[in-house]
Amino acid sequence: MKLYTIKLLTITCEILAQKNIIEILKKHEITGYTTYEVDGNGARGLRGHGLKTEKNVKVEVIMREEKLQDVVEEISRTLFANFAVVLYVSDVGVVRTEKF
Amino acid sequence: MKLYTIKLLTITCEILAQKNIIEILKKHEITGYTTYEVDGNGARGLRGHGLKTEKNVKVEVIMREEKLQDVVEEISRTLFANFAVVLYVSDVGVVRTEKF
Amino acid sequence: MKLYTIKLLTITCEILAQKNIIEILKKHEITGYTTYEVDGNGARGLRGHGLKTEKNVKVEVIMREEKLQDVVEEISRTLFANFAVVLYVSDVGVVRTEKF
Amino acid sequence: MDILQLIQSNLLTPIILFFLFGIIAARIKSDLKIPEAISEFLPIYLLAAIGLHGGIEMRNTGFENMLIPMLVAIALSLLFTLNHYQILRRLGKFNIFDSYALASTYGAVGAVTFSVGLSFLKNQGVTSEGYLAAILAILEPVAFIMAIFLTNMAVSKQIRQKKQSFTKDDTSDIEIGIQETKTKLSQVLHESVTGKAIVILLGSIVIGYIIGEEGFGSIKIVFDEMFTGAIVIFMIEMGIIAGQRLDDIKKVGVFLTAFAVIMPTFNGVIGVLVATAMGLSLGGSVMFGLLLASASFIAAPAVLRHAIPQANPSLYITSALGITFPYNIIVLLPIMFAISSIVHNG
Amino acid sequence: MDILQLIQSNLLTPIILFFLFGIIAARIKSDLKIPEAISEFLPIYLLAAIGLHGGIEMRNTGFENMLIPMLVAIALSLLFTLNHYQILRRLGKFNIFDSYALASTYGAVGAVTFSVGLSFLKNQGVTSEGYLAAILAILEPVAFIMAIFLTNMAVSKQIRQKKQSFTKDDTSDIEIGIQETKTKLSQVLHESVTGKAIVILLGSIVIGYIIGEEGFGSIKIVFDEMFTGAIVIFMIEMGIIAGQRLDDIKKVGVFLTAFAVIMPTFNGVIGVLVATAMGLSLGGSVMFGLLLASASFIAAPAVLRHAIPQANPSLYITSALGITFPYNIIVLLPIMFAISSIVHNG
Amino acid sequence: MDILQLIQSNLLTPIILFFLFGIIAARIKSDLKIPEAISEFLPIYLLAAIGLHGGIEMRNTGFENMLIPMLVAIALSLLFTLNHYQILRRLGKFNIFDSYALASTYGAVGAVTFSVGLSFLKNQGVTSEGYLAAILAILEPVAFIMAIFLTNMAVSKQIRQKKQSFTKDDTSDIEIGIQETKTKLSQVLHESVTGKAIVILLGSIVIGYIIGEEGFGSIKIVFDEMFTGAIVIFMIEMGIIAGQRLDDIKKVGVFLTAFAVIMPTFNGVIGVLVATAMGLSLGGSVMFGLLLASASFIAAPAVLRHAIPQANPSLYITSALGITFPYNIIVLLPIMFAISSIVHNG
């Protein structure tokens, strides 16, 4: 069972920025992603306590390298200034590349 | 503190397939894993809304390369057709290889 | 958009050890991390059922390689014996290294 | 007895109105939702309340007369499931897996529908036999078990036919296949019977029977007086989920949409008449009809996804939750009540 | 009419005491917290209860007399929002984004504050006009929409000015920028109006109106009698969150702290007087004043974070939740009650 | 006074029956479970209700007579903890860490057990002294603090002995070790005292005392009338957790199993007699005995896991929750009630 290398983009951000992220993905015709709520600490302080709007969310996207650059660039440009966001990219192996 | 390279298998699937995944792991004598509920979007549409049975779950397994092939093969063969599943493999470094 | 390689340390442990982990991070002047509750199975048996104190938590820390050794060493030394802990390290690419 | 008026008076209850409200909230894409922990807890609470109430009633009235209605309910449920299968497979041209899955979804019962029925009767000032809660518990797995058994039979047969045509030495493989199928059946059986709905329902019936009216006193406020309010909250979430599914109804097709309305009507009316013939009360006959009319949408996916993984879950969830459930509680329930009133007073 | 005595009698209610308790629990760094699912559910429940109650009252008393108070409330809310903006921008030297965000946070209304107000009146044995719940729902988005509209106007103006100074061929880019801004406005509008608070509140008002006192009977225990107990539980969590924010008050600065106390007092007292002049009852005038005095801290971040992302959320959340909310329910509410009592009996 | 009959009448209450039901549900591997948010919220609610009730009672009856029972309770708790340690270390051959952890688990108190006791008395139509809720709060940390202090003493001694035998220049290391131990003690102290159970309990007592019977009126339905129903729901989850632990009892061993039954009986009976001697009422003596008999299973892991991380948590959780808790509420509670009845009427 051969594994094909592909990119995994992981974005941790404040929950209210989730919508913006999903929209950016949609704009780049990416419809596969996984999300879950997390707590965290960072430059914008402790998150995950108090109001629901102060939670964080993680968005994980398995995607081809081609689109990665543009997506990362757009997230950086539109969200880094005003929202609590951290993103990172890693290499993963998948069975069915046609899915992504 | 030396780190030893080992494989991390991550499976994102509909929550009702979790049982099947765990059984496959057990069959291959793998008893260590971590699970958590997630939401998601993919070929089978938006998941995580509505009934509990429509949630997704992520299963993460740190394991030796030897078993990886068989586990991935069995999951692909038995679950890919009927269930919403996405899986990927990555390299991680651990301290205690004897645990896995 | 250039990506810089950096380390991602992931710790899965019993929820009552989270405090100890965060303290170790703080001691090494690391204030950025992400946490979320997970279930799991391992040498110390099934976790995540029953009392809240029997849940697991995952702590993820993006950090520079320099500090990694010391943090991993301290966690191993102080927690491996008495707590249910699994940790692993992976390589990820980030846009803003100055954040970590 | 004016059915339209009854439908209207049924429509204007908090339960139905909050259900419709939930649908609207979903349609206008509001972010309103009942937190998962609450909407997971409410069915457990509702079933506990139903069970306790049923158990107490059974203690008051005895359950001597329960045996026949229960056997009849089981027989009808099996019969209807087979009937559904034939209709879906022959007329609907569904594949064998979808046919069995849908057949049993409609042969099984819906606990939420049952709750709404009890509230409806309460509102009309009518009582029903307590043992119907026990029949609810026992009917839950019946249709599933038969459907799964028949699916497995069909699959085994296919495998055996292949075996005869090939007569290669992969016999052992096939044996294992059949073996696996059998293991699965017993597993599914265990899962169905230990499913939370049945367990909490049967447990509460037994506890209700033991404690009786007197022991119930200290928990009556939680398990009786708050019942309708709790359903109302649950109905908001049910409405939201149903509303989100409305788009999928197109995918379900005209045939299944018609099936999801006509079949419950047929099953329900027969249920009311048979129950009346067996001597059940006006309210009991309505609830008996409702048991047979209702489709399962909480238990169904949990059981069928493992038992018949080849079936498309969005077919049975969408039709049961998106079409049959609203139809049953808004339209069919008052119709059955009218019929039961006529045959009981006639 | 002794205000201090009233403040004291208001302080010693379970609602205020549990709120203070929550603050203390947070300050001593206790791990006490109300699980998220519960604290997410409680506002939905409270709004449903308020809405049902309001709808039933409106059915009883008619809503002919509602139009004028509602228009006056909208006008005051808009006026106050503009006034806040001027004060914050001119005197407070806040940037344009923070000024609009804060202005609308204080121009909008707080549903939790409203709940506490209703309980306060109940405790004093005073009633209020049912249609105030409807005004609550309608006021929710008004201030936001105006602030967002004005912010967008300001941003467009800036962009257009840049365009004139450059007159490069990046015109299309700017057009797209303005286009985007407009889309965003309609999006934010949709989001505000379909926000869960408004949806559940309006839905419950309509349902309350339809079912009336009679239909309410079966759910009265859950949606009426449990109301104060539910607020008490919610107040623990509100206290904890407010307590966690106390440290941030320093960051908020002296100006905003003063603003967060003086502005609501001003708005609230005017509200009471205007309402009295329009003929509202003693209790109704208090609630009208409270609507105008209250600041939004649940809806505000959800709306403003998308609409004015440049604004610093910790400014508007901290001041609304950490300063204005406690001040309103502990100090201002009894003051407004005293004023309303005087002007109604004088 | 027939103990067996009392046990039986205690067994057939909803609380005990739903607890047994939960055990059965876990044993047959049902997927039934109360959502986490609910089962986290219920203890907070129960403690708030207990505290409010206790505070109101204290206001009615004064707490002059509270001092002696409280001091006696503390003294007995410390004495019992030391006694447990000797038994576990000497007879049970447990290591020093497990011995102290277990000793304090059984020296501490169980809030859930206390809740069940209050419901049991209510059922028997018997009242108890309100200040017992305050003793519950104060006893919570006492046994832990002593056990942690003694464990640290023991560890320091070991380190010092090593130091004397080596007399190398790693003295500073050892100093740091002792320093660390001391910091830890004050940390654990803070954690215990700000633990959610104590905080909500003490807070509610104070609030109950302030608001009195009159202020309680508006929240009585939630914090009093729903109390038993809420315990019933919580008992389902407690039963499930206890049931899941039954397998672990084998690992716990015969000695600890016997300890988990005999020790509470001994402590509890002494408690009843001492309380009677101090002049507490029939019901108050039962509750006093129950305080001493009960073992902590919610607070214990949270505190001990940090304070004595070397101890094996499955020992103290399993014995306290899987053995002692069921034994206490099913068997010992009625026994103590019978004894208290005899000594109070004799």
Ligand SMILES: Nc1ncnc2c1ncn2[C@@H]1O[C@H](COP(=O)(O)O)[C@@H](O)[C@H]1O
């Ligand atoms: N070094 C880090 N490692 C892992 N997660 C981080 C790190 N820094 C920040 N985060 C996550 O990203 C969120 C936003 O970060 P920030 O914008 O720095 O406040 C935080 O709340 C954390 O959940």
Ligand SMILES: Nc1ncnc2c1ncn2[C@@H]1O[C@H](COP(=O)(O)O)[C@@H](O)[C@H]1O
């Ligand atoms: N490209 C992707 N990146 C991350 N997660 C994905 C991706 N595609 C699918 N998933 C996850 O896998 C689940 C099942 O995928 P699917 O079978 O495509 O519906 C989805 O609900 C997502 O949670």
Ligand SMILES: Nc1ncnc2c1ncn2[C@@H]1O[C@H](COP(=O)(O)O)[C@@H](O)[C@H]1O
């Ligand atoms: N092989 C593994 N892969 C992924 N997670 C694991 C693995 N082994 C253990 N874990 C996680 O680490 C926790 C503690 O492990 P243990 O100390 O082995 O009980 C478990 O409850 C799991 O959540």
Ligand code: NA
């Ligand atoms: Na049916």
Ligand code: NA
């Ligand atoms: Na306002």
Ligand code: NA
């Ligand atoms: Na004790």
